[in-house]
Amino acid sequence: MKELIKGNEALAESAIIAGCRHYFGYPITPQNEITAYMAKRMPEVGGVFVQAESEVAAINMVFGAAAAGVRVITTTSSPGFSLMQEGVSYIAAAHLPCVLANVMRGGPGLGNIAGSQGDYFQAVKGGGHGDYRLIVLMPAYVQEMIDFTILAFDLADKYLIPVLILTDGIVGQMVEPAEFPKDYKPNFYDKSWALTGAKGRPRNIVRTLWLDDYGVENNNIKLQQKYARIKAEVVMYDEFMTEDAEVIFVAYGTPARICKSITKKLRDQGYKVGTFRLQSAFPFPEYRLMELALEKHVKGFLVVEMSAGQMVEDVRLSVKDYKPVNFYGRMGGVLPEENKIIEYALDMLKGGVEIH
Amino acid sequence: MELKLIFDKPKTMTDTKTYYCPGCGHGILHRIVAEVIDELGIKDSVIGIAPVGCAVSAYDYWDIDMSEAAHGRVAAVATGLKRARPDAIVFGYQGDGDLAAIGLAETIHAANRGENITIIFVNNATYGMTGGQMAPTTVLGQITKTTPYGRNPSRMEGYPLKISEMISMLEAPVYVERCMVTSTESILNTKKAIKKAFTLQVQGKGYSFVEVLSQCPNEWRMLPVEAIRWVEEEMTKIFPLGVFKDKYPEVK
Numbered sequence: 001m002k003e004l005i006k007g008n009e010a011l012a013e014s015a016i017i018a019g020c021r022h023y024f025g026y027p028i029t030p031q032n033e034i035t036a037y038m039a040k041r042m043p044e045v046g047g048v049f050v051q052a053e054s055e056v057a058a059i060n061m062v063f064g065a066a067a068a069g070v071r072v073i074t075t076t077s078s079p080g081f082s083l084m085q086e087g088v089s090y091i092a093a094a095h096l097p098c099v100l101a102n103v104m105r106g107g108p109g110l111g112n113i114a115g116s117q118g119d120y121f122q123a124v125k126g127g128g129h130g131d132y133r134l135i136v137l138m139p140a141y142v143q144e145m146i147d148f149t150i151l152a153f154d155l156a157d158k159y160l161i162p163v164l165i166l167t168d169g170i171v172g173q174m175v176e177p178a179e180f181p182k183d184y185k186p187n188f189y190d191k192s193w194a195l196t197g198a199k200g201r202p203r204n205i206v207r208t209l210w211l212d213d214y215g216v217e218n219n220n221i222k223l224q225q226k227y228a229r230i231k232a233e234v235v236m237y238d239e240f241m242t243e244d245a246e247v248i249f250v251a252y253g254t255p256a257r258i259c260k261s262i263t264k265k266l267r268d269q270g271y272k273v274g275t276f277r278l279q280s281a282f283p284f285p286e287y288r289l290m291e292l293a294l295e296k297h298v299k300g301f302l303v304v305e306m307s308a309g310q311m312v313e314d315v316r317l318s319v320k321d322y323k324p325v326n327f328y329g330r331m332g333g334v335l336p337e338e339n340k341i342i343e344y345a346l347d348m349l350k351g352g353v354e355i356h
Numbered sequence: 357m358e359l360k361l362i363f364d365k366p367k368t369m370t371d372t373k374t375y376y377c378p379g380c381g382h383g384i385l386h387r388i389v390a391e392v393i394d395e396l397g398i399k400d401s402v403i404g405i406a407p408v409g410c411a412v413s414a415y416d417y418w419d420i421d422m423s424e425a426a427h428g429r430v431a432a433v434a435t436g437l438k439r440a441r442p443d444a445i446v447f448g449y450q451g452d453g454d455l456a457a458i459g460l461a462e463t464i465h466a467a468n469r470g471e472n473i474t475i476i477f478v479n480n481a482t483y484g485m486t487g488g489q490m491a492p493t494t495v496l497g498q499i500t501k502t503t504p505y506g507r508n509p510s511r512m513e514g515y516p517l518k519i520s521e522m523i524s525m526l527e528a529p530v531y532v533e534r535c536m537v538t539s540t541e542s543i544l545n546t547k548k549a550i551k552k553a554f555t556l557q558v559q560g561k562g563y564s565f566v567e568v569l570s571q572c573p574n575e576w577r578m579l580p581v582e583a584i585r586w587v588e589e590e591m592t593k594i595f596p597l598g599v600f601k602d603k604y605p606e607v608k
Contacts, residue, residue, distance in 0.1 A: 053465035060429035064436020197401035
């Protein structure tokens with residue numbers, strides 16, 4: 001049965017459902033409901049809640065718990081996620097599984113506490129040092145906060161990788177009907193690599209340093225092989241009325257909801273538009289976007305973001321020069337305006353003009 | 357005549373040759389830690405955490421489960437490990453740059469939470485790994501690569517941080533001691549301190565901290581014998597040895 005749930009609390013309870021009993025975090029708006037929820041809920045289920053002294057400490061506590069082989073999560077918002085980047089690079093390099101959430105707010109700098117999407121580059125291109133990736137899942141609905149969080153734990157354990165829930169303050173603060181799964185059970189994942197004390201087995205070492213000639217390159221090759229597998233197996237997106245669309249909106253999170261409602265509105269007026277909503281940014285649905293670009297009925301794409309234009313670069317890389325890719329965005333926690341999106345879409349339907 | 361084995365490598369040490377410089381204190385301290393782990397019979401349940409610094413490859417030398425940590429984050433990683441594996445014996449091994457500079461916040465807060473972990477703090481008053489720069493514990497007048505004129509507070513280069521004293525000011529820690537590894541006597545005393553620190557953790561008593569003054573002849577530009585003398589005569593003036601806090605004097 002569906003109930004009214006707040007996005008952030010849905011995420012928190014879903015981690016519990018997924019069997020996560022370890023939460024380390026530092027308060028920051030607009031994700032504070034998660035920290036507070038975990039502080040109350042973890043003791044009820046025999047779990048661990050630690051309010052860390054900083055995001056730097058929190059992510060390294062996550063490193064420790066992940067190295068010990070337990071399901072672990074930390075959550076934060078933009079400035080806090082910046083502080084975590086060093087630790088995220090180490091976790092990725094050490095092939096450790098964990099779940100992270102960035103409930104994005106306006107930036108750069110201290111910015112504000114309104115929902116935003118300015119951290120796409122950081123999330124998707126690797127905000128820390130070195131050649132690494134995260135699996136990046138992007139919920140737009142409270143229901144997806146639930147589904148993606150649970151999925152994130154399974155993906156993390158399956159691929160031994162940090163999985164990031166990249167969402168925005170609006171989805172985090174939103175209350176809407178959603179449903180928790182009743183009978184979720186995690187699959188079995190091999191954790192023989194974990195640090196538990198070397199009882200009855202050779203010692204395990206969790207490391208990210210190799211000083212010999214090819215050690216680090218070999219680890220990089222392992223990482224890249226894993227990413228190739230993930231690209232082939234995990235990509236996630238949701239298409240809405242794209243089958244005959246002439247103009248396709250491309251968006252994720254809150255702007256994708258706006259685009260879907262505009263799609264309905266314009267369809268009612270006879271305009272052939274559709275919405276391509278990304279649910280994962282790594283892996284990126286590049287092949288599907290290319291397929292759409294090659295469709296005769298598609299005149300072009302309009303990417304809508306709550307940023308200066310970040311994901312649009314990946315859309316352009318996918319679509320190449322086959323069709324025009326236009327962009328409209330608002331920054332610093334301001335929502336894209338519906339009438340602007342409609343205006344640009346109608347322009348494109350008429351003649352496919354470039355808009356920036 | 358029957359031969360009797362009276363001295364051997366601890367089981368917890370691997371056969372890997374250490375890359376430490378001649379006269380360095382790390383080798384002695386590694387052996388002490390290994391002996392204590394052997395004697396307490398905790399080799400199967402101990403998890404160590406290596407720092408960033410000279411001891412970064414400590415896991416090559418100890419035959420136990422081990423993790424690396426980002427520079428300074430040992431106490432946070434230890435917190436995560438111990439909370440996830442409360443039955444494991446978790447210890448961190450850190451130098452002065454790792455613990456007292458970049459990792460000071462994690463160090464103080466893990467101590468203040470009373471995490472049931474053991475931290476071994478190797479203070480050699482310099483950054484060994486990066487080639488002898490100023491550490492937070494560099495003493496006044498000491499010449500390093502980044503204090504070429506000698507550490508001078510009037511140039512706002514600050515004073516040596518006295519970490520054991522700072523940690524012992526907190527409520528939660530149960531045991532704080534400063535030792536050195538320059539002589540048979542001081543080595544045996546350090547072993548006693550480390551054994552007690554581990555024992556307290558095994559008994560679930562809480563946070564234990566052992567600071568070990570250690571010689572770094574290479575970066576101090578001294579002969580090993582001079583370095584030992586410098587620890588004993590100069591370092592101990594600023595960093596006096598002794599027990600700074602002990603909530604369980606009955607535990608040996």
